[in-house]
Amino acid sequence: MEPCCTRLAAILVVPLVTTACIGAELDAEPEALLEEAESALESDNGNLPNALTPNALTPNALTPNALTPNALTPNALTPNALTAIKDPGPNGTLSRELLRYTVGCALRPDQTFSFSWTDSSGVVRSEVYRGELGYASWWKSTPLGNNTYVQSQITACLAARMNRYGVSVRISLRNNEMTSTSTERTTFPVREGAFWGNVFSTTQAPFLRACYSPSGVARARQLQRDCAAGQLSVNPTTGATTVQQCGSMVIVGSCDTLCTNTDAEAGYYRGCLENPSVSPWVRTDIVMTSFLPPAP
Template identity: 75%
Template sequence: METVMELCCTRLVALLVVPLVTTACIGAELDEESEALLAEAESAIESNNGYLPNALSLNALSLNALSLNALSLNALSLNALSLNALSAIKNPGANGTASREVLRYVVSCALRPDQMFSFSWTDSAGVVRQEVYRGDLGYAHWWPTTPLGTAYSDNTYVQSQITACLAARMNWYGISVSISLRNNEMTSTSAERAAYPVREGAFWGNVFANTEAPFLRACYSSDAGSIARARQVQRDCAVGHLSVDPVTGATTVQQCGPMVIVGSCETVCNGSDNTNGFYRGCLKNPSVSPWERWDQVMTTFLTPAPSP
């Protein structure tokens, strides 16, 4: 079973897409039969890397507006959010725009398709705006009632899965690109693998961390064809954005906001899944330790270049 997603994130019963926003109402639970289907079905995902007309922007996760590690300490409902979080998502200025964008993506990654988060805010012209953010992937469907940071003794796993979901959807240009997302919880069908055969790279980290500094990492496929395809479709967050210095003419490689590109995936990640092609894990921080691994990794795949 597979799911093709528009920027607005639709998904078949077993497939969850990735949008991100903020809402204050939690939707009805799925019935037991649907829950069983979700649990048993493969989690293949085809997704446009953005829920809105723009993908998750470079600096949205720089944590200068909506604090994600603080957000994780409360339930994901309007009544449970801290005053600082409420102020951030209702801000009519640029910081408010960034905060709402991040929250939209968080909701998409954390909640299920039958759940949503809604709220209203007032813009600078005095117009009341209503936001309704629906879930997709369901990594933390219990978050509306139980704080993400205290739900389990090993809450790092869920925080890291949501983080990888967020990072894989960042885009330097703020445009939508059709991608296939795969990891240990999201495999793929043969049709999806045939449509998205180009492995772009991988993403991991934890932007919700409370016991250590939040971090984002990315690596790229060292295959020249994969790098060329990523640049062709304007997916620059794994391979880095090429920029030319107007004075010296030198070409430099820039990162997507707070995301650190640590090199080629072949160098920093372990073996890939034989069928689905995703990396099973990568080094948490290669510049610090050549041994400490991170297993909650999202691998992204692209469509091939058109035939000449």
């Protein structure tokens, strides 16, 4: 997956690009900043940690579609949404978690969402959430609204980064809009599964779906990545083993059966059945495929 900063290089001045990408000092020389940025991009390859828990995407004080009517800035949020992210209780923790990952998927690396809140001990906490993938950089100043394509892109990004246990594991995300380097593909060769849905819509019920790549199930469970593979649960009485869903995400089956052929170079699924239980024909190409590192 190519980091957004690489795409920005052609349209933004060097100091802005490099400072946004790597947090370089403002008084450094532009040439040095560019070299440092290119080195950071090459070594990182845009791979992302995942730790968004399913609970953050289930009904809590901040629902995803509460963010769509306004720009993605603190000053533009509705009073209810602002109260949700400043809540010192458990719902506030979930709300901030959801917001942080939404910002990461939607905004560019040179964009941030900053605010402060007061915890239960009266201590003021400052939050700065930085963009990563830039699926909707314009959301910083313009409401997301009913743009279902972008809603689905951000949802797929969020879903792919979910982890039942909140365990941070570096993953490679790939789809029709993101390129990947040979180094990234070599470092993350295990195809885990695919994710899609829409949790931002204000006109239909939110949904999350996933499918698993059969060859990646064992590695996914080894890394505690159960949202595509499903969590194995053993009945203590009968000994029967069942597969549990990942929160509100519905695991619809094997990607090899439900998705179209994979990209020849990057290995991602080009599209999957949107809702196999309803139609065996309707497909979506707004799908995110995740890849894992191999077993040691």
